[in-house]
Amino acid sequence: MADEPVVLDVTGLKCPMPLLKAKKALNELPAGALLRVYATDPGSVRDFEVFSRQSGNELLESDQTDGRYSYLLRKKAS
Numbered sequence: 001m002a003d004e005p006v007v008l009d010v011t012g013l014k015c016p017m018p019l020l021k022a023k024k025a026l027n028e029l030p031a032g033a034l035l036r037v038y039a040t041d042p043g044s045v046r047d048f049e050v051f052s053r054q055s056g057n058e059l060l061e062s063d064q065t066d067g068r069y070s071y072l073l074r075k076k077a078s
Contacts, residue, residue, distance in 0.1 A: 005034035
């Protein structure tokens, strides 16, 4: 299990693109891997919360600073 997250920068993209790109990135990672996502779409907060609950991927962090959102996800075990 990697300690360093893979970084996905989707700033400037509007819903649903941040979540779709995050899903694609997670699909390419091994179980237990970390994915850090940076976004600017305010709608992404709810999107990532719902996605985490429904998919089983763990949302470890959700932060917002100056209109920039940061999410840290751990891919579920297979």
